[in-house]
Amino acid sequence: MSKSARKEGFARVLFTLAAAISILAVALICVFLFANGLPAMFQIGIPEFLLGTTWKPGSDMYGIFPMIVGSIYVTAGAILVGVPAGILTAIYLSRFAGHRVASVLRPGIELLAGIPSVVYGFFGLMVLVPFIRATMPGRGLSLLAASLLLGIMILPTIITVAKNALDAVPRSYYEGALALGATHERAVFRILVPAAFSGIMAAVVLGVGRAIGETMAVVMVAGNQPVIPNSIFDGVRTMTANIVLEMGYAADLHRGALIATGVVLFVFIMLISLLFSAIKKRGEER
Amino acid sequence: MTSKILRALVYVGAILTALVLAGIVGYILINGIPHLKPSLFEWTYTSENVSLMPALIDTILMALLALALSVPTGVGAAIYLVEYARSSSRFVRAVRMTAETLQGIPSIIYGLFGLLFFTTMLGWGLSLISGACTLAIMVLPVVMRTTEEALLAVPESYKQGGFALGAGHVRTIFRCVLPSALPGIVGGVLLALGRCVGEVAALLFTAGTVAQIPDFGGQGIFAIFDSCRTLAVHMYVLASEGLHMDETYATAVVLLILIVILNMGANFAAKRLKRGM
Numbered sequence: 021m022s023k024s025a026r027k028e029g030f031a032r033v034l035f036t037l038a039a040a041i042s043i044l045a046v047a048l049i050c051v052f053l054f055a056n057g058l059p060a061m062f063q064i065g066i067p068e069f070l071l072g073t074t075w076k077p078g079s080d081m082y083g084i085f086p087m088i089v090g091s092i093y094v095t096a097g098a099i100l101v102g103v104p105a106g107i108l109t110a111i112y113l114s115r116f117a118g119h120r121v122a123s124v125l126r127p128g129i130e131l132l133a134g135i136p137s138v139v140y141g142f143f144g145l146m147v148l149v150p151f152i153r154a155t156m157p158g159r160g161l162s163l164l165a166a167s168l169l170l171g172i173m174i175l176p177t178i179i180t181v182a183k184n185a186l187d188a189v190p191r192s193y194y195e196g197a198l199a200l201g202a203t204h205e206r207a208v209f210r211i212l213v214p215a216a217f218s219g220i221m222a223a224v225v226l227g228v229g230r231a232i233g234e235t236m237a238v239v240m241v242a243g244n245q246p247v248i249p250n251s252i253f254d255g256v257r258t259m260t261a262n263i264v265l266e267m268g269y270a271a272d273l274h275r276g277a278l279i280a281t282g283v284v285l286f287v288f289i290m291l292i293s294l295l296f297s298a299i300k301k302r303g304e305e306r
Numbered sequence: 307m308t309s310k311i312l313r314a315l316v317y318v319g320a321i322l323t324a325l326v327l328a329g330i331v332g333y334i335l336i337n338g339i340p341h342l343k344p345s346l347f348e349w350t351y352t353s354e355n356v357s358l359m360p361a362l363i364d365t366i367l368m369a370l371l372a373l374a375l376s377v378p379t380g381v382g383a384a385i386y387l388v389e390y391a392r393s394s395s396r397f398v399r400a401v402r403m404t405a406e407t408l409q410g411i412p413s414i415i416y417g418l419f420g421l422l423f424f425t426t427m428l429g430w431g432l433s434l435i436s437g438a439c440t441l442a443i444m445v446l447p448v449v450m451r452t453t454e455e456a457l458l459a460v461p462e463s464y465k466q467g468g469f470a471l472g473a474g475h476v477r478t479i480f481r482c483v484l485p486s487a488l489p490g491i492v493g494g495v496l497l498a499l500g501r502c503v504g505e506v507a508a509l510l511f512t513a514g515t516v517a518q519i520p521d522f523g524g525q526g527i528f529a530i531f532d533s534c535r536t537l538a539v540h541m542y543v544l545a546s547e548g549l550h551m552d553e554t555y556a557t558a559v560v561l562l563i564l565i566v567i568l569n570m571g572a573n574f575a576a577k578r579l580k581r582g583m
Contacts, residue, residue: 024474027474027476028474028475028476031475031476031479032390034382035382035383035385035386035389035390036386036390037382038378038379038380038381038382038383038385038386039382039383039386039387039391039397039398039401040397040401041379041383041446042383042401042404042405042408042446042447042450043400043401043404045404045408045443045446046404046407046408048419048423049411049415049416049419049443052419052422052423052427053415053418053419053422056422104319105319105322105323106319106323107319108315108316108318108319108320109319109320109322109323111316111319112316112317112319112320113320116313116316116317116320117320125320125323125324127569127573128324128327128328129323129327130569130573131327131331131565131566131569132323132326132327132330134500134504134565134566134568134569135330135331135504135562135565136503136504136505136506136538136541136561136565137504137506137507138504138506138538138541138542138545138558138561139330139334139504139541139558139561139562140330141542141545142334142541142545142554142558143330143333143334145545146333146337146551147333172326172330175323175326179323203309204309205308205309205310205312205313205316206308206309206312208312209312229410232412233410233411233412233413233414233415234412235412235413235414235506235507236506236507236542240545240546260412260414260507263414263417263418264414264417264507264510267418267421267510267511268510268511279418279422282414282415282418285412285414285415286411286415289410289411289412289415290407292410293406293407293410296410297406
């Protein structure tokens with residue numbers, strides 16, 4: 021074999037190995053998470069673990085149902101807050117904004133996406149929580165605070181993805197609507213938004229994924245009581261918060277139960293990403 | 307009539323977003339800038355000066371180490387996907403699927419994995435290197451995706467030109483394709499850097515929270531096994547202790563400034579990429 025052919029072959033192998041790293045990483049993550057989480061789950065008993073409503077590591081009671089419900093509530097709250105504002109902003113940026121406003125707002129939204137979650141959490145702790153405490157019942161650290169904060173945090177994701185979907189709608193759709201006598205607003209809401217619907221749904225699903233996985237900001241404002249909240253003013257603990265709050269000192273079965281919480285979270289994320297690819301595929305087929 | 311309502315709705319949504327953005331950034335800046343005192347930037351951390359300097363240095367070390375691991379891998383993987391792979395093969399589909407999976411995994415799961423694998427299984431303990439490896443996996447898909455997009459945007463003629471001059475495949479990639487994709491790759495690297503700088507959940511149980519710079523002078527390279535806290539972790543610790551609110555605001559300002567610089571760099575790179583075409 022000539023020298024250059026060997027070099028070509030060697031490079032090919034290197035690049036292939038680099039590509040294989042991501043497969044290796046996912047495999048390792050799955051193996052380590054499941055190997056450390058599942059035994060604990062079996063020891064606790066799967067129904068007791070998933071549906072148990074008492075989390076008392078001190079007396080070996082590990083029911084994460086309140087945390088599962090907590091994650092779902094917080095995510096639903098974030099969607100209620102973030103999706104309408106996000107989609108409207110995407111519509112604005114895509115079809116209403118003048119060049120000058122857009123050139124200010126767009127980097128602003130990039131900045132919003134880049135702000136670390138601790139900074140959001142700190143803002144929530146210093147502004148949202150005291151405001152809720154002063155004006156509404158409860159201690160401020162609440163489902164409401166977490167939902168508002170997460171709603172803000174998922175805005176950039178939703179805006180960017182929804183805007184891309186709206187921008188991708190062919191010009192002729194809009195022009196056709198105008199030709200039929202529709203106003204600008206009517207053309208946008210009746211023609212463009214439905215045409216971009218699957219892209220907008222993808223944006224929402226991505227937002228759900230971000231909200232359910234967010235940790236630090238939620239820990240700082242949610243109160244973290246491992247109980248199913250009765251109202252939006254009650255404290256709530258998510259799965260992510262459960263892990264981060266207790267992992268530092270947990271041992272034995274307690275530690276296993278926290279890793280198993282991670283396994284449940286992982287399964288949730290996988291389901292969400294399956295949903296995402298299904299929506300994307302449907303969008304491409306149309 | 308409905309047109310007016312719809313238009314009003316759109317404007318309300320956009321104004322809300324703008325207000326939230328201005329509110330958060332403005333609030334942090336107003337409360338933080340007055341507390342940016344010289345004592346915050348002293349070389350060692352004590353409970354009196356609450357210096358953020360060690361955390362800032364740790365952030366730079368951590369991010370550089372993470373990027374040193376993930377950029378060659380991510381760029382290499384992207385080169386494979388664009389230049390070598392046949393898109394129908396099962397291996398390529400697996401690579402794409404796992405990269406997408408990695409992108410969706412929340413940082414706390416990376417933290418758990420890092421704790422189980424690097425910290426415990428490999429016995430690296432709470433350390434700079436455990437944290438950096440965890441971050442490297444976390445930002446790998448970001449580097450891969452942006453590099454792939456940048457490589458795909460390179461005109462086919464550049465490559466053909468390289469081949470026509472008698473260069474081999476590798477030489478063509480490194481001399482013709484990579485240079486013109488460079489701004490895009492840099493943009494991706496800056497994006498990855500931003501995620502490293504802001505990360506907390508993945509580092510809490512892999513790098514720990516010791517507020518000092520790893521002792522490279524005393525221990526040489528083995529200092530990578532020292533625990534350290536990055537700026538974001540530092541801010542989280544300060545905020546949860548609740549004793550030094552002024553310093554927490556100031557730390558938040560420094561974090562924001564870092565993020566703004568990185569964003570501007572990424573935008574600049576994106577512009578260069580467009581102009582280069």
